[in-house]
Amino acid sequence: MVALQTCLQSLPELLNLQQELKRKQEQRKNYLAVCGDTGCTAWGSKHIKDVFQQCLEQKGLNHTTGLKFTGCLGLCESGPVVIVFPQGIFYQKVRESDIEEIVEKTLLQGEIIDRLLYQDPVSGEKIIYAGEIPFYRKQERVLLADNWSIDPSSIEDYLALDGYGALGRVLHSMSSAQVIKEIKDSRLRGRGGAGFPAGLKWQECNEMVSAQKYIICNADEGDPGAFMDRSLLEGNPHSVLEGLIIGGFAVGAAEGIIYIRAEYPTAVQKIRLAIGQAEALGLLGENILGSSFNFRIGVSVGAGAFVCGETSALVASVQGRVGEPRQKPPHLAERGYNNRPTVINNVETLANVPHIINRGAETYRLTGTKKSGGTKIFSLVGKVNNTGLVEVPLGMPLREIIFAIGGGIKGGKAFKAVQTGGPSGGCLPASMLDLPTDFDELSAAGSMMGSGGMIVMDEETCMVDLARYFLKFLNDESCGRCFTCREGLSRMLEMVEAITKGQSSMVEFELLKELAAVVKDSTMCGLGQTAANPVLSTIRYFEEEYRAHIEEGRCPAGVCRDLISFNINAELCNGCGACRRKCPAEAIEGESKTPHLIRTELCTKCGICLETCRYHAVNKL
Amino acid sequence: MINFMLNGLDVAVEKGTTLLEAARFYGIEIPTLCHNEGLSPYGACRLCLVEIGEPGKSRLVTSCTYPAQEGLQVRTHSERVVKTRKVIIELYLATCPSSKTIQDLASRYHVTRVRFRRKHDDCILCGLCIRYCNEQMQGKAIGFVNRGVERRITTPFNRKFEECRLCGGCIYICPACQARCQGPQEGSGVCNACLNLSPPCLDHFGDAMCYMDPCVACEQGRKG
């Protein structure tokens, strides 16, 4: 701790500090990593950590055993997750009552507690070590690798892993042109969605002549179903800061801004703490590490608008205005924040930068595809067994991610589609499962890489309903400036709603397709131009399902309320009355111990009865 | 000077000229609703779309906000543009069927059917009135509120606003209101002051906007 009070003046000082901290960490090989990410916290991991703390103190182990409240460990479904190091024993669904046993048996005697182990959903086998769980084994964790050993509130943990070493190298032995060349050679493409080559973006901004330039980190992760940026900011904030500082150096900016969405309060808090720590060590501020480079970072918190993920809208929002995109050109590299050249990078893109500098572009690009190097984090969610964050080399086929890593579909149901790219993306059917996850391949298939949300859907998901969902989302989130986006999307929503109600016709269906194409073609920003994708891609791959709604008045997945009904099978119903008591619409009647009946005219089709019935007597038609 | 291709012709304009200005300078007609030469371009109505770029890699942009660039290929009346524009006009006609401006536009561009459900909105949210108020009057008395489909134009807190100077410019410049009386000077417009005494925005905004009391437009009509 003594060392941390000084401000680092030179590269050797940084290296010394790293070595010192590394030695310290080596003395403390025994430690517990308790996942402190939002997922596990919802399962009560904060409390688990506190109890561990107490328990370790009681047993006098707190000097020899570390306890880290880490960022996302990945397997959110099985939270709270605890990993016992140095062995890497993986315990899932840890309860308060298990804690003493873990300390007594595993920590002190090295015994394994069988019931807390992870069971593979495919083979049913119990797995002891984290590294051996297929979910982790098949991944290539680069950005998320350090999450296991870093307490995000401690800069020491990051420094002990040679953190800020890349920054030191850059400041002392590289020119901005060399940094840009390295990033270009690495084939790093922007992870925010469009996949623009990051090195090229930096070069454009670097070439602008201006007294002041800015670099902004886009942490306005608005895509529903994606949370990798949040996890990076919460799990390893210093890696993002390091990338941002290097980016600032490369483009010639003296000021960086991190724009975080308001829905991520923990991330805001952690990144502010990290900035404070970096400032105290002299890694931010004037003459960083004794070089002539000055750099400051400010945090700007969003206020709840999806469209602010669009770069020009983001700049407007940082400037305190309504988040309305503007026509480009002029591009932001020319006139951005405060009318100065500005470059905007996604969180994940920036987190890649220190790795590229450390490993060299040649090594870095060995991973990934020919056109885009490196790994990509996906948030694998929906109806899949292992939900959570997954980091894989770019180009890995969808099938491998969903089945080998994700462990297949929940409840043994059939795979129907996977949605990538959020509201700008599309749905891909089973026939596209062998598609490599690459920017160009996904776009060609009518979807999009997007920020990396991957929502898996089974046979119980209605594609028309999903299209309706995204249209509703976009209707709420469009800024409303362009007539075709505002009015076009609202008309499209109206038409799709009519389909879900069985009130449409094939003529209107054709009109929907025509309108979708016009909206796509005639709007200004990325939101509008991609807004039709969820509709167009579901029509492209699931037209039959649309036809079933329109022509037969039937929802094959049993989701669209106006096209389904519930009834009770009199043979299976024993008249327990559970459904009658729970029905919010009072639509179920029947004497006790006699078969019940659903009055369809009152039924709101909420499905609570189906969920409640233990005897499988309620049917959905 | 910037040299570029406009509908296959080599043309040259000054740096900083928009494609719309350039096209109009060369006598090519492009329809607009949200454009006014005295105000900043906004690109909201999407009618002035033109196709730019090489065939195959082309895209549509609003000519009112897009600067002329060296070597750019611009097509103002390509099939894609015409088709898209027709659907947009059809959508306008379905949204504000009672506006004379939009009816005229539809007739001029041969939009003969409306396949969308008809609504009766008065405002097309082109933002001309707001820009007039901000840029010409430095008033900032009206503005957009909410977003997406909920977007509207109103005064702060929907109340009569002291910053408003009652200039009436917002009503004057409104393209959707032109069905009502233009005053006796307007040769082409039919003076229907007796039929339509107040502009539709009055009903719409209620107390918030009834500052035009008596209404400038209606008064002019009466005088005539």
Added chain:
Amino acid sequence: MALLEKQMQVDQENFTTRNGQSLVALLQEVQEQYNYLPEEVLRELACARGLSLMEMYSVATFYKSFSLQPRGRHKIVTCTGTACHVRGSEKVTEEVSRMLGVKPGGTSEDGEYSLESVNCLGACALAPLVVVDGEYHGNMTAARVAALFREQLKKMKGQSAESFDKVIEEKAIAGCSCARLLAGEKN
């Protein structure tokens, strides 16, 4: 020339106060203090900090996290992200809304509860998600909503639990089934 320049000027205008704070940040501060944006405060600020009231009102209504109405003491958020949607969040939101008698985006008449639906909270692995006063509850179903509130209200202040009971009672009078439902829960 003139038109494009003009547009850029308009686009580049900063909405900042005289001391350089952005309007969004300022409104966030106000909201933090009052839990909503009171009209009088905005009017005063506009005068004091040299901002246009119209711009303030535009920004305040554009962003979802600002509210011009007072919010309830307890904030209930349902997530309606894609992952939550495919796992049935719509029904959960409906059920919460029915339980509290509050529409999404609204506040109960006694000022106790506000219900908001948010487009993604980034905890998609737990879908569907309901957040009660900052506490996350994952894997929700419509049928589990009642149990959740019962449990939550035990944790909240006694007064609130009473007020919740009152809500339920009133609903029972109005012929709603919530009271019966909760009575069933207790049995």
